[in-house]
Amino acid sequence: MPRLEIRALRKYFAASGVLAVADVSLEVAAGEVLALIGENGTGKTTLMNLLFGVHSPDAGSVLIDGREVAIHSQQDAIRHGLGMVHQHFALVPSFTVAQNVLLGREPVRFGLFDNAAAERRVAELAAEMGFAIDPGRLVRDLPVGAQQRVEILKALAADARLLILDEPTAVLTPSEADDLLVLVRSLAASGRSVVFISHKLPEVQSVADRIVVMRRGRVVGNLARGEASDADLARLMVGREVLLATDRSEAVPGEVLLELDAVSAPPTAEGSPGLHDVRLEVRAGEILGIAGVSGNGQDELVEAVAALQPPASGWIRLNGTDITHRSPAQVRGVGVAHIAADRMNVGLNLQATLEENAVSTSFRSPRFSRRGVIRRRERRRFAEQLIAAYEVRGGAPSRVVGSLSGGNLQKVVIGRELSGSPKVVLANQPTRGLDVGSIEFVHRSLSAARAEGSAVLLVSTELEEVLALSDRVAVMYDGALLGPYDRADVDRDRLGRLMTGGSLDPATEASGSAAVPGPPAVDTASTRGASLDTYPIRQEDRL
Structure with a gap:
């Protein structure tokens, strides 16, 4: 008998005219790891929201241990043995581990919270799962991987027999991600069921017993592990062949376009360490990748170059010209493009139309306005x-951009930012939350910008992405920049050690620790996957 059975579940959103879940049926057995994969906007999240009572289905049924259940709220879902760990953790930073795990189920003695009993109970549960974690420690003092384990303990403390993990490795270091996959298999071995939602196909292949593929609200594949290659799964997800590896070739390096000299910034109220004496050069025709666990100063680095938050000290130069204290509009005007990490709140105005967002960095140029009058045509x-060049699916100039999927939102941002052939491209987490098809598009676009002579500063917590695209690699740790290193001198394990405060082995450190290593490679063979060359925004037209 399946632990969970979904029968012909359907959800139609009349306001947007979208059939988000189209008669989906699937089963999850006790002790099974089921991977759920698909493009952004394909219905995975809606399906999970139906299970957790966020939405009510229009048709279909849900069975738990063979019995049909009605789930109208998250409390209903928890009562029926379902638990979910979201990509963005729902923890109280100022509470201890025990207080977070037992929130809403606190042990009480004489009418007061029994902290000792809570810590004992959580310690027993952690020991059962093999977690080395202090129940009395404040959550805000824990690394990201440990915080995720607190979320898992919280679900297990509520007696979850089926655990849903939504993009669980998105913010983890390589070693933390490996540890999590081992944990998932141990959960299954204990008889619990796991639904593992991810866009990282190698992880899916390594951890899942079965893989369910969704496309446009429907199940298009239900496969046992090993029945399909990564390329097969990507084709099922997207409906076409997907290039999973980025083609690269050697070429002549260019001049230094972006230079940071002893740049420092203070710590932030959100807990970021700021920047400590960062020195960096990025050349024309290269991608310099910045790896690191989120919150180690990467955002402050990008914001300093984009002039969103000027540094407290140090200098930033573009092609030899000091831009340290210029405004964001002035920095854009001299050739800096910014693909923001938060496309929802920083990169785009979700309430505005696609047309308005497309020209939001250049609307004052003579091309789009004259004497204060908008040139609407x-x-x-x-x-x-x-829309045509970047294949924005479902896009129309008058459509409110917030109604598009994550991948298509990113296409709008990238199309706008790369349209003027910028000198420097700041790409901060450019594929966060995207599916394999959208990731392929982003990688192709950044490689094309590199081939056309832009200096690309790529910031990503996805280590495989940094290694696949970069000519040189550096690591941000606790506000300091480690490296850069030639790409040939580093690998996943070595960078993983740097990301957690370790170091490269002595031989590698000696060969790769120069502030500016030897000439980078430039990919002249790459071509832009999409082009607006027939109607570009010139640098002099940009804000």
């Missing part, structure tokens, strides 16, 4: 060019 024409 020209603006519309550019938006149409962007």
Whole structure:
């Protein structure tokens, strides 16, 4: 008998006219790890929200241990043995581990919270799962991987027999991700069921017993592990062949375009360490990748170059010109493009139309306005060019951009930012939360910008992405920059050690620790996957 059975579940959103879940049926057995994969906007999240009572299904049924259940709220889901760990943790930073795990189920003695009993109970549960974690420690003092284990303990403390993990390795270091996969298998071995939602196909292949593929609200594949290659799974997800590896070739390096000299910034209220004496050069025609666990100063680095938060000390130069204290508009005007980490709140205005977002960095240029009057035909024409060139699915110039999927939102951002052939491209977490098809597009676009002579500063917590795209690699740890290192001198394990405060082995350190290693490679063979060359925004037209 399946632990969970979904029968012909359907959900239609009348307001947007989208059939998000189209008669989906699947089963999860006790002790099974089921991977759920698919493009962004394909219905995975809606399906999970139906299970957790966020939405009510229009048709279909849910059975737990063979009995049909009605789930109208998250409390209903928990009562029926379902638990979910979201990509963005729902923990109280100022509470201890024990207080977070037993939140809402606190042991009481004489009418007061019994902290000793809570810590004993959580210590027993942690020991059962093999977690080395202090129940009395404040959550805000824990590394990200330990915080995720607190979330898992919280679900298990509520007696979850089926655990849903949503993109669980998105914010983990390589070693933490490996540890999590071992944990998932141990959960299954203990008889619990796990639904593992991820876009990282190698992880899916290594941890899952079965893989269910969704596309446009429907199940298009239900496969046992090993029945399909990564390429087969990507084709099922997207409906076409997907290039999973980035082609690269050697070429002549260019001049230094971006230079940071002893740049420092203070710690932030959110707990980031700021920047400590960062020195860095990025050349024309290279991608310099910055790896690191989120919150180690990467955002402050990008914001300093983009002039969103000027540094407290040090200098930033573009092509030899000091831009340290210029405004964001001035920095854009001299050739810096910014693909923001938060496309929802920083990269785009979700309440505005696609057309308005497409020209949001250049709307004052003569091309789009004259004597204060908007040239609507020209603006519309550019938006149409962007939609066609960057294959914005479902896009129309007048459509409110917030109604698009994550991958298509990122296409709008990248189309806008790369349209003027910028000198420097700041790409901060450019594929966060995207599916394999959208990731392929982003990688192709960044490689094309590199081939056209841009200096690309790539910041990503996805170590495989940094290694696949970069000519040189550095690591941000506790606000300091380690490296850069030539790509040939580092691998996943060595960078993973740097990301957690370790070091490279002595031989590698000696060969790769120069502030500016030898000439990087430039990919002249790459071509832009999409182009607005027929109607570009010139640098002099940008804000």
